[in-house]
Amino acid sequence: MTAELVRGQNHPLPQARLEIRVSAGKPVVAGATLGDEQGTVRGTEWVAHPGSPNLPGLEVSKQAAADHRLAVDLEALPETVHRVNVLLALPLGVGGPARFGAVAAPFVSVTGLDGSEVVNYTVTGLDTESAVVALELYRRQGKWKVRAVGQGYAGGLAEMLGDQGLAQARELAAAIQDAVSSGMARSVAPPPPRGPGDDRVRRTTSHATNGGRETPPDATPPPAAAPAPVPPVPTAAGGPQSGAPQTTQGPQSTQGGPIDYAHPRRRNTAPPPPPPAAPPTPPGQYPQPVAGDASGWSMEERLYNQVWGMFEDLARTVAAYRSAVDFAESRMDQELDKALSDPRSRIGTAGDTARATARAKHDKLVGQARDVLERDLAQLAAETDVVEPALPPAFASWDNPVWHGYRVPMEIPMALRVGDLHLPERPDLRIPMLVRLPLERGLWIDSGRSGSETALLMESDQLRRAAMETAAAHAARLLAVYPAGEFTVHVIDPAGTGAPALAPLTEAGVLDAPPAAGAQGVAAVLAKLTQRVELVQMAVRGGVTDSLPPDLDTAEQLLIVNDFPHGFDDRAVTQLRYLADEGPAVGVHLMMVADREDASAYGPVLDPLWRALLRVTPVPDDHLIDPWVGHTWTYEPLLPPPGSQVVRQVLAQVATARRSLPR
Amino acid sequence: MVDVSKGSAPGGPGVNLTKGQAISLEKKGGGTLTAVRMGLGWQAAPRRGLFGSRTREVDLDASAVLFADKQPVDVVFFRHLVSDDGSVKHTGDNLVGGAGQGGDDEAILVDLQRVPVHIDQIVFTVNSFTGQTFQEVQNAFCRIVDETNGEEMARYTLDGGGQYTAQIMAKVHRAGAGWQMTAIGTPANGRTFQDLMPSILPHL
Numbered sequence: 051m052t053a054e055l056v057r058g059q060n061h062p063l064p065q066a067r068l069e070i071r072v073s074a075g076k077p078v079v080a081g082a083t084l085g086d087e088q089g090t091v092r093g094t095e096w097v098a099h100p101g102s103p104n105l106p107g108l109e110v111s112k113q114a115a116a117d118h119r120l121a122v123d124l125e126a127l128p129e130t131v132h133r134v135n136v137l138l139a140l141p142l143g144v145g146g147p148a149r150f151g152a153v154a155a156p157f158v159s160v161t162g163l164d165g166s167e168v169v170n171y172t173v174t175g176l177d178t179e180s181a182v183v184a185l186e187l188y189r190r191q192g193k194w195k196v197r198a199v200g201q202g203y204a205g206g207l208a209e210m211l212g213d214q215g216l217a218q219a220r221e222l223a224a225a226i227q228d229a230v231s232s233g234m235a236r237s238v239a240p241p242p243p244r245g246p247g248d249d250r251v252r253r254t255t256s257h258a259t260n261g262g263r264e265t266p267p268d269a270t271p272p273p274a275a276a277p278a279p280v281p282p283v284p285t286a287a288g289g290p291q292s293g294a295p296q297t298t299q300g301p302q303s304t305q306g307g308p309i310d311y312a313h314p315r316r317r318n319t320a321p322p323p324p325p326p327a328a329p330p331t332p333p334g335q336y337p338q339p340v341a342g343d344a345s346g347w348s349m350e351e352r353l354y355n356q357v358w359g360m361f362e363d364l365a366r367t368v369a370a371y372r373s374a375v376d377f378a379e380s381r382m383d384q385e386l387d388k389a390l391s392d393p394r395s396r397i398g399t400a401g402d403t404a405r406a407t408a409r410a411k412h413d414k415l416v417g418q419a420r421d422v423l424e425r426d427l428a429q430l431a432a433e434t435d436v437v438e439p440a441l442p443p444a445f446a447s448w449d450n451p452v453w454h455g456y457r458v459p460m461e462i463p464m465a466l467r468v469g470d471l472h473l474p475e476r477p478d479l480r481i482p483m484l485v486r487l488p489l490e491r492g493l494w495i496d497s498g499r500s501g502s503e504t505a506l507l508m509e510s511d512q513l514r515r516a517a518m519e520t521a522a523a524h525a526a527r528l529l530a531v532y533p534a535g536e537f538t539v540h541v542i543d544p545a546g547t548g549a550p551a552l553a554p555l556t557e558a559g560v561l562d563a564p565p566a567a568g569a570q571g572v573a574a575v576l577a578k579l580t581q582r583v584e585l586v587q588m589a590v591r592g593g594v595t596d597s598l599p600p601d602l603d604t605a606e607q608l609l610i611v612n613d614f615p616h617g618f619d620d621r622a623v624t625q626l627r628y629l630a631d632e633g634p635a636v637g638v639h640l641m642m643v644a645d646r647e648d649a650s651a652y653g654p655v656l657d658p659l660w661r662a663l664l665r666v667t668p669v670p671d672d673h674l675i676d677p678w679v680g681h682t683w684t685y686e687p688l689l690p691p692p693g694s695q696v697v698r699q700v701l702a703q704v705a706t707a708r709r710s711l712p713r
Numbered sequence: 714m715v716d717v718s719k720g721s722a723p724g725g726p727g728v729n730l731t732k733g734q735a736i737s738l739e740k741k742g743g744g745t746l747t748a749v750r751m752g753l754g755w756q757a758a759p760r761r762g763l764f765g766s767r768t769r770e771v772d773l774d775a776s777a778v779l780f781a782d783k784q785p786v787d788v789v790f791f792r793h794l795v796s797d798d799g800s801v802k803h804t805g806d807n808l809v810g811g812a813g814q815g816g817d818d819e820a821i822l823v824d825l826q827r828v829p830v831h832i833d834q835i836v837f838t839v840n841s842f843t844g845q846t847f848q849e850v851q852n853a854f855c856r857i858v859d860e861t862n863g864e865e866m867a868r869y870t871l872d873g874g875g876q877y878t879a880q881i882m883a884k885v886h887r888a889g890a891g892w893q894m895t896a897i898g899t900p901a902n903g904r905t906f907q908d909l910m911p912s913i914l915p916h917l
Contacts (some may be wrong), residue, residue, distance in 0.1 A: 052908055073792050117792060165785045165910045366799030370829035373797065377781050377831040400907075418830040679797045 051157075055171040055198035062193045063168060063187065066124040070136055070185065075154035076147060077114040078138045079207075079230050082110070082122075083214055085133035090215035094222050096131075097211070101229030108134070111140060113233035113680075114141040124187065124194050133188045135199070135214065139181040139207045139228070141230045143658055150176035150202060158184045159471035160196055163344065171198040175222050180206040231661045233675075302451070304586035339433035341440035351660060354465050354484060357437065357445065360430055360473070361481045362678055367426040368473050369679040382412035413510055434479065441467075444531040445482055448690040448697065456700050458534050458707040462487055468524065469666060471674060471683040483674075483685065485664070487531070488606055489639045492630065494663035496671075498645035504669040514645075516668035518551035520687045521610055521643045523697065527688070528608060529560050530700045538605045541565035542572050544617025548610075548643070550574050558701035560708065562569040565612075565652045572617045579609060579638055583629060586636040606637040614644040615652065623652065630662045746862035746892055748824050749885060751775060751837045753801030755853035755871070756809040758855050761788055772808045772842040775819045776906040778803050781831040783917045789821060790906055800827035801835065814852075822860060823885065825892050836897075836913050838906050839871065841878040847871045847900075855882050857894060867896055879903045885895040 053061045053331075071079050081099035083091045088175065091097060098110045107126030138156055140147060147153050150173075159170035168326025173184050186197045203209040207226055211219035329348065344359055346352035370425050385408035389401050444463035446452045447470070466487050470480040499505045505513055525539050541552060543565040555561055566575045585602065589595045615623065620671035630640055642663060649656055665673065672684040690697050753775040757827035779801065787796045791806035801825065805863035807818040823835060839855050847853060858864065867883060877900035885894045901912040 052903075075792070159907060161907070164914075165907070166914075167907045167910065187905070288883030363799070366797065368825070370800070373786065374829045374831040377786065381782060417830055422830055678795070678799075 052167040053169045055196075057171075057175075057198050057273065058198045058672050059196040060195050061169045063124070063160070063196055065162055066194070068122045068124070068168070069163060070118075070120040070122060071159050071161060071525070072118040072120070072138065072156060072175055072184075073158075073453060074116050074138065074156040077116055077141060078118075078153075078156065079141055080115045080118040080120060081110050081137050081226065082120065082138065083135045083211070083216075084109055084127065084131045085135065085214060086130055088133045088215075089133055091211065092130075092215075094216070094218055097216070097222060099222075099226045099229065100233060101225055112229075122187070133186055135183050135205075136185040136187070137181060137183050137210060138525055139210075139226070142180070142206070143225050143661060144231050145200075149180055150179045152184060153280045154181070156184065158195050159674065160185070161523050166344040168197055169198075171200070173200045175200070178204045180204065181210045184211065230592045231657070242551075262563055262652070339429070339436050341437045350445075350464055353437065353441060355446060356433075357482050357484055360437070361676065362483060363426070364430055364473065364479065365676045365678050365681055367423060367430070368681060371419050371423040371475065374700065375416055378412045378419070382408045384413070423475065426480060431476075431479050432482075438482075441482070442528075445484060447482075447688055448611075448694065453696050453700060456530065456582065456703060458703055459531060460533055462533065462536070465529050466527065467491070467688060468664075469688050470686045472686070473681060473683060477684070480686070487635060491525065491633065491634060492642070492663045493521075493641035494642045494644065494665045495524075496646055496665055496667050497643055500697070504671065505667065508669065513668065514547070514643075515551060517643050518548045518612060520640055520666070520668040522555055523612060523687070523689055524609060525555060526697050526701055529555075529704050532606065535711045536605045537608065538562055538603055538609045539600050539610065540575050541610045541612070541698060542575055542617070543610075543612045544568060544572055545613055546610040554697050554701055558698065559705045560701050569617050569618075569619065569622075572622050573619075575609070576622050576629070578605060579629055579633070580625045580702075582607070583632050583636055587632065590636070606639070607633075608641055610638050610641045610643065612643045612649075614642055615649045623656075627656070627659055630659045727910050740769045746859060746861075747826050748822065749832065749866075749894075750817075750823070750858045750860045751777065751821045751855065751882070752858055753819045753839055753853075753855045754815065755810040756812065756851040764807060770795050770809045770843060771845050772806075773810070773819070773850070773853065774806065774840045774842050774905065775803070775855070776822050776838045777803075777823070777827075778836045778838070778906055778910075778913065779832045780834040780917060782833065783914070785910070786832060788906060798827065800824045800828050800829070815854075817856075824884070834884050834917055836884045836916065837882045838913070839880045839882055840903055840905055840909070842904055844878060844904070846876045846878055847880075848875060848911065855880070857883055866894065869896075869898055877902055879909055879912075881909060881916060884916065 055061060068410045072078070079100060080098065082105075083098075084096040085091055085107070092407060096105075097101075100103045100110070100112050100114070103110045103112050106128060107123040111122040120552060124134075127134070134413075136158065138158075140150065140153070142148065150156070154174070155172050155174045157170065157172050158592045162168065171185065173182055176182060182202040183199045186199050187194055188197065195471065203213070207223035208220045211222055216222065260448045270353070276463065311443065342349050342352040342356065344352045344355035346355050386405055389404035389408065392401070392404075394400060429585055438447070441450065441452065442463065443450075443452050443456055443459075444465065445467050447467070464487065465484040466489075467482045468485055469483045471483050472480045473476070495517045499508070499510060499513060508516070529537050529539060539560065540563070541548070541555075543549065543552065544567055544569050546565070549556075552565060556564065582602065585598060586595075589598050609629065611626070614626075618626070626640070629638055640663065646660060666685060666687060667673070668687055669688045670684050672682050674683045674685050675681065676683060750884040753773060755771060755773050758771050774791055776788060778785055779787040779789075779796060780897045787793075787798075787801075789796050789803050791803065794803040794805065795801070802822045802824075802869075804820045804822070805858050821837065827833070835857075837857070841847070841850070850872050854868055855871060856868040857866045859866055869880070869882060871880065879901040881897045881899045881901055883894055883896050883898070887893075897916050899912065899916065901909050903909045903912075
């Protein structure tokens with residue numbers, strides 16, 4: 051029976067191999083320190099944490115999570131170890147709570163490998179502490195016991211590690227937090243909640259979008275016709291047509307007619323057009339996929355939700371497959387071990403038979419899992435085939451014909467495609483990676499070679515050039531999907547090395563000013579943007595947004611920074627950090643094209659900057675993590691097909707539209 | 714002992730289950746069962762006296778434990794609402810109960826076609842998180858429903874069920890190419906499913 055421990059209470063541990071489970075409700079860091087007879091942690095190699103998750107006999111999670119399972123094998127610990135402290139800490143600098151008093155009391159339990167619980171303990175009574183020693187496993191006369199400790203530290207990990215006698219406590223605490231936050235920066239932001247009771251925040255925009263040209267006019271052909279997508283050239287004519295059912299409810303129709311009592315901005319009374327219906331399914335088969343087969347108030351929103359649905363389905367399908375294969379392998383290992391250790395099997399053929407049976411069982415299960423995986427992947431591939439051609443420009447890849455019929459939009463789309471994601475099980479099945487607009491965080495295009503295998507194979511110059519080209523493609527896409535004049539791009543290129551990659555932007559004339567060069571140029575651009583952020587912030591806080599100076603550019607701002615920290619003095623670095631922290635809330639975003647190594651001289655002061663940005667790469671790289679099961683996904687940047695003029699053609703239209711704006 | 718009584722769902726009469734009785738989840742029409750729902754409902758504690766907020770609320774929790782060869786592989790409960798593979802989903806924690814008129818206050822949906830191939834048994838449990846025994850809870854029931862047609866296949870009445878805080882309710886397990894359900898209905902004690910592991914293992 052489970053013992054529920056109270057603080058200070060101890061309990062014997064019946065076995066050496068244990069699991070320690072943690073449930074905290076909010077993401078926490080879980081780790082463990084080893085102590086000698088005096089309880090002293092002798093060095094950093096005696097601490098298991100997300101940056102160094104494996105020690106002999108001890109394994110902890112690599113990232114912060116609401117639930118953890120720590121594996122402990124007490125017999126595998128070094129002889130000199132007499133204590134194991136299980137610690138929890140809140141991840142800092144990532145916008146989460148900074149004190150345990152603000153989260154639910156963490157629950158820890160010690161279980162056997164079969165899941166049978168030995169003890170559990172709810173760590174209550176915490177307040178300003180940001181780190182806590184939850185449990186202590188300790189040797190007493192050759193036997194291991196567990197004690198509920200619950201000792202919190204307001205000074206966080208550094209204070210806790212110092213208390214355990216670790217000399218490098220401060221440095222290690224910083225390293226742990228850094229490992230955690232870099233893990234978090236790698237995670238893809240979770241999608242908006244889905245499912246019943248859809249309360250869509252985008253209602254107003256998506257409604258307005260219906261009449262505009264963003265929504266491909268019922269662009270979902272019946273699935274049979276889907277492989278030949280209708281290029282949405284006639285959108286200007288088709289848009290209003292298909293939007294007509296909604297606009298009749300709009301306020302325009304009331305002019306000169308009877309009074310419309312409908313609230314002018316509350317438009318959800320008009321039901322959205324029904325989603326395209328899938329044709330009836332023959333029994334025993336899977337339904338044919340249809341583009342837009344998800345919930346939403348507009349085709350755009352339905353496609354957005356469908357893409358996220360495909361992303362989740364692929365993640366979960368592969369999770370099912372991997373867990374089945376893992377299980378099959380561990381079962382086979384156990385059975386082979388058993389066959390080996392059974393003395394009867396050493397003579398005769400019994401051992402061979404047992405081994406053959408174990409292998410056959412493994413192969414059968416893996417084969418079944420593979421079949422299910424193939425079935426699901428085929429279904430998702432078929433769905434991709436109909437969804438991709440139906441995507442509006444902001445969601446579409448550059449080779450989608452929709453870009454040839456590009457028109458400058460009237461409304462901001464709900465999301466932007468920033469790349470493709472895939473898993474090693476099926477590299478050609480690519481899921482569009484969509485992020486919400488307006489951007490919630492800036493982008494960091496990593497030009498460093500340390501990140502990925504592909505990058506290591508490239509020359510440093512080549513990689514930097516590719517990074518800048520990727521940045522230019524992202525900026526061009528942002529300019530194209532925003533209405534004319536509602537998105538402004540600034541460039542800091544201190545040494546002018548980005549000029550070739552930036553040519554499509556500069557030659558089309560979509561930049562307000564040429565790329566800023568030299569230290570003075572850097573200072574001028576940063577001063578202007580900093581001032582803008584301060585002004586808008588003041589106005590918002592004071593509730594006087596209408597008294598902003600009339601010449602203030604109200605567009606969203608993107609600042610591309612090349613060659614950082616070249617040309618930056620301390621003041622400029624401070625301003626950049628300020629923009630990273632405060633900018634996104636008032637529509638100022640960063641796009642850093644940088645190798646983190648170049649800025650290593652600044653030390654940890656820049657860590658929050660990198661952390662605040664979504665890291666993407668100019669070459670395929672597996673560094674992104676999905677929000678459901680935590681697979682590592684390979685990201686591929688979106689680039690126009692080689693030799694294609696599509697970006698230049700699109701930017702030419704953007705430039706024309708910008709010039710015709712009243713100034 | 715937990716009372717196993719006949720259900721009265723709108724879709725048709727439920728199966729009268731006795732403890733340990735196995736029923737096949739294959740449909741009468743020949744098709745196999747593809748989705749089941751475990752529903753749990755109970756009546757919120759009545760308001761008492763002047764200080765209604767001091768009512769001792771009743772929080773029952775439904776959990777599903779996924780087993781492969783008798784090893785627990787995944788659990789769906791109020792802190793992990795979707796199994797990693799997506800086949801088992803919890804509709805979310807209800808902390809206070811409902812009207813007690815037959816609607817499910819918590820439900821776990823299982824898409825049997827999507828359950829990974831190595832998972833061969835799924836055990837459903839109910840726990841009283843706030844510690845009231847089933848004797849103190851009013852109008853509490855749990856049931857298994859065929860999601861495709863809403864037909865109730867099994868129902869247990871929990872209230873008046875004795876000095877227990879938990880029940881190992883039923884399991885669905887693979888049989889041939891399809892799935893079968895076995896009613897278990899064993900009372901137990903514990904706050905969350907972890908406490909029930911020793912009581913579950915004999916039923917695998």
